[in-house]
Amino acid sequence: MPAPPPHGLIYLDHSATTPIDPEIAARMRDADDRFPGNPSSIHAAGRAARLCLEEARSALAGSLGMPAESVIFTGSGSEANNLAIAGTLLEHAGRPAHLIVSAIEHHSVLHCARALAARHDGVTLTEIACGADGRIDLDAIADAIRPATRLISLMLVNNETGVIQPVAEAAHRARDRGIRLHVDAVQALGRLPLDLPALGADLLTLAAHKARGPRGVGALLVRPGCGLAPLIHGGTQENYRRAGTENLAGAVGMAEAVRRAVAATDAHRRHLARLERIFLDTLTGQAAAGPRFELNGCATAKVPGILNLAFEGVRQDDLVVGMDLAGVAISAGSACSSGVIEPSHVLAAMNLPPWRRDGGVRISFGSTNTEQEARQAAARLAELARRLATSTAHG
Ligand SMILES: Cc1ncc(COP(=O)(O)O)c(C=O)c1O
Structure with a gap:
């Protein structure tokens, strides 16, 4: 070892x-001890676990001024990024779909977008360059937009340089053209205010472990009315958008980490x-x-x-x-x-x-x-x- x-x-x-913040770890242990049931079970233990999960969902959404149903808990920031991109494309399955991402995105965005474009007929990809200052080229985004553009995926803060990306300005260029904006805000949590409407984001990715929460828990926030196809099929969990028994303690830990990060x-x-x-x-x-x-x-x-x-x-x-x-x-x-x-x-x-x-x-x-x-x-x-x-x- x-x-x-x-x-x-x-x-x-x-x-x-x-x-991990020791107080967050303690809350997670407490949730595991007090709520041993499966949130999908109909008996009292299951119902109590469900209540705990939904409280965590409401708390996380509330920290960002969003409704509870906007939150999909995931197993990582990488999964949330994959869900945002592939879930959007699957929602448009059968129609040509053009994606725009920047060349400096996290690999969970870049590799997902590249794999989709390589494997699916009708899916095309434009990777936007950035300047020597590490900022994405906004004009290149405007130039890349086509009638088939379905999604623009940009990070708010770059994980290698810390450079803040002009996400709201990019949203401005995409607005009124029916193009969805996904924002990877993993490195922005606790470092910048996170306001989906102000950013113009339809989808926003977070990961708990970047803000003293547990590893292996993420969330995708989805603007109400923004349809998304699931990548993991099975049960009805996460409002049919991600099957699988929920990580209850992880959700509790993530909600608390986000609450503390936003407040501080x-x-x-x-x-x-x-x-x-x-x-x-x-x-x-x-x-x-x-x-x-x-x-x-x-x-x-x-x-x-x-x-x-x-x-x-x-x-x-x-x-x-x-x-x-x-x-x-x-x-x-x-x-x-x-x-x-x-x-x-x-x-x-x-x-x-x-x-x-x-x-x-x-x-x-x-x-x-x-x-x-x-x-x-x-x-x-x-x-x-x-x-x-x-x-x-x-x-
Ligand atoms: C900008 C950004 N997006 C996504 C991720 C992936 O998050 P996770 O490690 O939870 O999969 C990271 C992780 O470093 C990141 O920095």
């Missing part, structure tokens, strides 16, 4: 996942901004002795707490491994399922110089991080980058 994280580890990979968004943003400032100031203070470094992504249009940095002449895997050995968890772009660092499709789409594209590492702060951790981590990163740049230059 792998060893648990060492005591004293500075965890700066909150965009991959966040540590302003305070959380201030905390993250402070940590980011300290981190960057410490790094800049030590930069004279080390290699040049750059922030990948627009500094003025990003959420606080997610930084993508590249150091000239230093490889990203050396930085990730070196920082791990120095007791700091950071990542190379998104969390990958294979455990192998792969080139970032996000940094590639930004058309950056090779050293910034291949060298980018992601540092993502969370609510449990302290100012001292930000300072210490930056000092260790500066020292490591200096050492690596020197050894490369002399190697």
Whole structure:
């Protein structure tokens, strides 16, 4: 069995996942203990479990100002993204369907859209480019729209750079043309206000584990009146939109994580901004002795707490491994399922110089991080980058 994280580890990979809040974990255990029944059973234990589930649904929807029936609980943010895209296309089955996504979407959007276009006649896909600042090109979206366009899927905050995407503006261009907008808001939860009507979103994806909730629970919010075909068939759960016995404790944990994240968004943003400032100031203070470094992504249009940095002449895997050995968890772009660092499709789409594209590492702060951790981590990163740049230059 792998060893648990060492005591004293500075965890700066909150965009991959966040540590569960102990109070949320306790609520989940309590829900499991108190409601052992299947929410679909008609006996008292089943009815009590159903009530608990529906309360979680109402609470989650209420945190976002939506009606309870707009929530479909899923097994992950990835599943919610797949459901939004494939569920929309299946709803239009038999008619030509054109999809628009950006080239910097999470793989659960990109790979789903590509697979649908590759496997289904009549489904076509346009991938929208982004600028060197990491922002999606709005004009390219307007140019890509065709009569058969059914869905535009865009993320609100990029998971590798933290750059905020012009989703509401994109919605504006799609409005009145009957095109659905799906917003992947997984990285925006707790970092930006989430208001579906203001965003112009018909569908919105969330994942509990990015905001101190449980792993393996997500939700798709669906605007009332927006039809969606199920991907998982079987029972009538989730209002016929996702079959399978519900993850009751997960739903309870997710509802509470979303409630807390939404309520604390302003305070959380201030905390993250402070940590980011300290981190960057410490790094800049030590930069004279080390290699040049750059922030990948627009500094003025990003959420606080997610930084993508590249150091000239230093490889990203050396930085990730070196920082791990120095007791700091950071990542190379998104969390990958294979455990192998792969080139970032996000940094590639930004058309950056090779050293910034291949060298980018992601540092993502969370609510449990302290100012001292930000300072210490930056000092260790500066020292490591200096050492690596020197050894490369002399190697
Ligand atoms: C922007 C974005 N969308 C979707 C996902 C997928 O969420 P999950 O890990 O719950 O499948 C992630 C996860 O990193 C993400 O960052």
